[in-house]
Amino acid sequence: MTQIESPKVVKKKLFSPIWLLPIVALALGAWLGVKSIKESGIEIIVHFPNAVGIDIGKTLVKYQGLTVGKVTDISIDNELSGVNVKIIMDYRSEPFLNKNSKFWLVTPKASITGIEGLDTLFSGNYIAVQPGDGSSASEFVALKDAPTMLPDTNGVLITLTTSKLGSLDIGSMVFYRQIPVGKVVNYRLIDSGTINISTFIEQQYAHLVTQESQFWNVSGLKIDASMSGIKVNTESLASLLAGGISFNSVANSAAAQNGDNFVLYPDEQSAVKGIEFTLLADNADEINQGSTLVYRGIDVGKIHQTQLTENGVKFLAKFDSQYQHLLNADTQFWIAGADISLEGVKHAARLITGSVVNVLPGVSDNALPQEYQLQSQAPDLMQASQLTIKLTSDEHSGLNAGAEVRYKQMPIGEISQVKLSDDFSRVEYSVDIQPEYSSLLTVDSYFVSESALAIDASLDGVKVKTRDINTLLAGAVSLVPGKAKAVVKPQAKFSLYQSADQALTALNKSSMSTLALDSIDGAGLAHGSPVYYKKMRIGSVSEVNWNSQTDKFSITVAIQKRFTNLVRSNSVFWRNDAASINASLSGIDVDIAPLEGALKGSISLGLLPENQQGNQTRLYDSKELALKQAKAITLSLPADAKVAAKAAIRYQGHQVGVIQQVKLNQDLANLTVSAYLYGEYAQHFTKEDSEFFVVDAQISLVGIKAPETLITGPYIGVLPGTSERQATQFDGLLAARYDADIDEDALKVTLVDSQLGSIKIGTPIFFRGIAIGQVDGYSLSYNGNQVLMYSHIEKQYAHLVNQTSQFWDASGIKLEVGIFSGAQIETGSLETLLSGGISVVTEEVTDKTNQLALDERFTLHNKMKAEWRKWKPEQVKPL
Template sequence: MNDPSIASATARPQRKFSAVWLLPLVAVALSGWLMYKNFIEHGLVVNVSFANGSGITVGKTPVMYQGIDVGQVKALQLDEDLKGVTATLELSRQIEPLIREKTEFWLVQPQISLSGISGLDTLVEGNYISFKPGEGEPREHFTALYEPPPLASNVPGLRLRLQADALGSLAVGAPVLYQQIAVGEIEGYQLLEEGVEIIARIDPLHQHLVNSSSRFWRQSGFKVNAGLQGVQIDAGSVASILAGGVTFETPDKNRPAAEQDAEYRLYESREKAQGSRRVMVQFQNPDGLEEGASVRLRGQEIGRVESWQFSVNNPAEGADVTLEIKAPYHRFLNADTQFWLVKPEVSASGVSGLDALIGGPYVSVKLSAEGGEVPERYTALSEPPQARVQAPGLRIELRSDELGSVSVGSKVYYRKIPVGQVETVELSAHGVSVGVFIHERYAHLVHRESMFWNASGINVSGGLGGINIQAESLATIVAGGIAFHTPQVAKPQAAWEGLRYKLHPTYESTLVDVSREISLRFSTGSSITKGTEIKYQGIKVGEVYAVELDEDMNGVTVSARLSPSAKGLARQGSQFWLVKPQLGLAGTRNLETLVTGTYITVRPGSGKARNSFVALDKPPSLEKPKSGLNLVLTAPQRGSVKEGVPVLYRDVPVGEVFAYELSADATHTLIHINIKPRYANLVRKGSKFWNSSGVNVDVGLFKGANIRSKSIESLLEGGIAFATPEHAAHETPVAQGSRFSLHTKVDDRWLKWSPKIPLGTAR
């Protein structure tokens, strides 16, 4: 059977067990390990019910815990009852101990409020599901919260409970600011029985900033303060503008730091946080007053109008305005406190409340001393109280018949420099009493003799000589003012507190006190009125202040005052008469009185001082001129000669008639002429004077008509001409008062005389 050609195989002992059986074991082990590893990696699966699935994406929405991704949404399906969705979450095995019965899940969505980084991260990374670890038995099914629970975060920090009436614009994540730096955030809020409790977290780094004296208030967006000073915009951080925020301050830094879960009140504003007081003020007329209008003390804001409403019972009674007065000013409220409304007022007496023109009306307050009961309700003043200036200075009183345009606050000027102001204006039995305050540094300018006058407005005095406009200053035109001057006296006496003065209506009238009062008796009072001026040499020296009928009814008594400088005019022998415009062939005079009105003029006498005069009805005859050559012409008739008629030499006026009178025996007329000094030499013995008035018409049968006339002036007014013969040139000039005869007709020969006589030097 065995083939010898085929070698037998060599025998070898056979192993009982094959190593290949290790392979299934290895495979099982490997498989088991893979499965286990996968199971571990697969994580914990829980189901969470959400109200809706918006914002949840399968495979994408992570589950975050402490900022770390600990799981994912694996599936999302509608509930069986179709009323919600159930998300299947796959969570890391590591957090399995945290997922218990009381664990709460919620969806964190981006807040469209830029409220903080926590909101921003979801904008970039998408929504995520967060949870708060709980206790109890392990569970697999949960119901998600609608919104994050109040105390969601486990971030370390100081947690504070802020009590507020309402949540306002605060959102979870809104910053908590200290000196405008975010030191924490709002973590949540919950409804209380009354109001809202807001949980704020302060970063551990800044925890020490909070203590029992801390005050919290809402950071409200931004505040715009517009006024005459400009526009001030007060804004918190951008985030706080958008999301709101809470700001706090800690006035007393020495108190021990706040403890966890300390309770604070969240105030609506910084003012309230600092402590404020509300007072009710009744305004008769809340003209344009709005909520938020400021309450100012000396122009500085110390509070705000919180609300107002018409008086409950009767709107016609005005409005009840609730004011909020900031700390520390509210401590000064008491029964003496006064409130009034400031609104823009532009009047002749001044521009007041100009700032209210832009900022709107506001309430001004006057506080007095600290302490005292605060009444339940104030009544606002209808106008500002008369404030006393709080500065050292001199206070005097002025009395006046009427107030004029002076008002409280009007300035007091000295040499057009403001040195004080009107403090009070009061009505008294005798007129108006004006309290004036003079600053201390100017008090020495006021003497007992000082004169005060109302410097308000513009004083216009006009005449043919021009118009004179006088005003103290532009301010006084608008606002009124008082000016004073202090006359120089031998023994000046300083003014003292409370001294009384008279307030004169004008500057001129201040002079009256030192002027002379005179009385003039006129036969008629026509064209004399109060204010008629008294002039001397064309200058005003006084004024009529009263015109009265005489006791005997035959004339009028004119009372006038003469200015101090013109005292000397009222003497025995002084002559007063009324100057009226004269229009006549003989001359037009005093034309200026047509414009300025009639006036009284005076020719001073030389006797003792007198106060009572009888006025002349017409101007007195011209006084014998002191210079020049005075001559007397004798004529049978006066003709057309009268005062002012010129005396002509070669048709050149060289003098004038200053008076005429009847001779003592009434046989002829005496005409007094005056030749100007320069031409005095022209009159010599032998000179011939003739009346050159009118027209000389010489008619003859053979010589025709010869009409001769002087100048038109002399034709109208008349005139006296004279000529001097050649031989008389050697004669000496005539003496003063020489007499000449006035011829009625001229001899033709006289006209041919032409002596060479040197004229006097022109002066």
């Protein structure tokens, strides 16, 4: 039976969530529509003279490097005078699109001051915008050039006014004491005679520009050619190439503000303030515009203008600012030209340059008059009493009467007379010093003759010094004041030197400390060779003398006074090589002397530790020998000895000296070797019985003896002596004694055989196959019947050998053949087979009864006996 379920009634909902989807879609669409309209951009039109460099869809609009728009269309304007460029600007730029906003095209421009718009070389031309104020606008007219923009947001923008632009351009630098502090950002012609130059000064330097600052043009070169020489002046390389402006800063003056105007002067002399005044004269025969005002030989101003008056001529003159203090109420002026007389021509340069106006400052504190009288002759005040002195010289310096006496190139007097001294030994010059300069002279003053042209060629370079034409015609003398305070009396005598170098040499010679050094040769030195301390010059060689009796040289050295404290008990001297190269297995050491010393030869002074005594009378051959206080010795060797200079002298592998020179004697049979032993070892090896011998490589089947000499070359070995007597001359050997290198504690034995056989120096002695000693040498016995082989047993094995020991030759192969016994072959180890060897065996334990005495002798058997194989004593090594 089927059961039917009754229907369930559900109440229908009035709102379904699915209805939210259209609402959300509608809201999202509305938001996107509003956002699209808002961000669609703002369309503006900018009028340009032409469309060169502007591309639709490519040319961007940028503000401080940020893209804010793009060109979308270009069309010709209705008047055919340009093009209208349609631009879509970013919607966020709307607040900046105002009436005074400016647009211009940025393209790369190269000039001598630099490259503008460099970024357009990679990104292409773009339109730059500068936001402005005013009401909102959508149409603009582009500028032909970029506006006057500040290179930085902080700084001062000022305007300079000038009549000529000269070499200035946009980008030209502004200098203060040759430091760039700003640049020219724009210039424009105001009227037919005025140019305004907009100049920007960086903020950090803005305080230097004050209301009273003066600006002047420093572009290019300024050449001042006169009889005194040619002066070439330029502010910097940048101003030479691109033009430049310089200015001064006036203390206690208010700082300049943006927009302030200044005059740009053509040069510094015109810019810097001075003091102007008027001179009156009857005529202008000798003075013209540009004539110089002179005080004590120094140009202190110029005549800037000449005017004709009813009674004569009026000159408008100006003192340079640094000399304006010379103008007082009673300052006097007079005309001075060349003075031609029988004694010669004074101020000959004025024959070409014209007369000058001499100035004599006054002392009055009254107000300055409006006009000054220009006199035709010097006032009597200039003829006041003068200080007369005498200069003496070994020879005439070419100076004539009328020659100027100068101090720091300012005239302070002149030579009035030249004559020979009463004994005709010297030349005397009478000199008149102006009274106001007499205080410059002290009792230790001296004078130096000047040359019109002086050329100093040395290792430091070539220096050329010139003086004016007066020096060329009459000569001149310079005063070098001393440090004394004693008053100079009239007719006092002073020395006149031909040059500053001669004066310094003479003065230094009296204050230098001298000492004599002994050397085996001249060491390549001469007069003037420098003496160094740590490569700083402290003196020089004054003379080099050869002693014929000792065949040695005496070198006199002069040390400057301020360095004499370096010559003390621990001082040493050595000669310098131009270049020293010390190559060894540990590396290469290169030492190069100063250039002057390399060419002239030189000496160095060094100091040993305070507790060591140096030798201040010897000139060592090298720094190493000096610092090690080496002692000279002489060796005599056979002529076939293979030794060379610079070879070492060694004791048990340690260097204790060096060979300095190897010379073949006239007899051709011997060598004389000059060598040095280092001071700390010399006392051990200069004893009369010390032994010297040649150490060279010896190659045999046993091995290589002294293998290091294959690289370094042969050297000299040495053994210390025991004698109380000292010596400096020794006879050397071609080889060391056989026991030279044997330890004193080794056990020495002598083996005796009728033949040497294959035994050689170095043949090992084996005990049960282990080497315990070796053969050190051999010789024939006195009667010639035996061979004596001198050997030793090393200390640690000495207890293995005693009077019961037996030695036999274990070299090579021993073959015995018998008819009934057959053949017996006996060989040792491979080493003894190749290089030979001696074996030893001991029968009894070593004790006091069978210990070996000094240099015991043993028979060297030719083979081992059979019973010896049974000997196996248990030896005890002594403690």
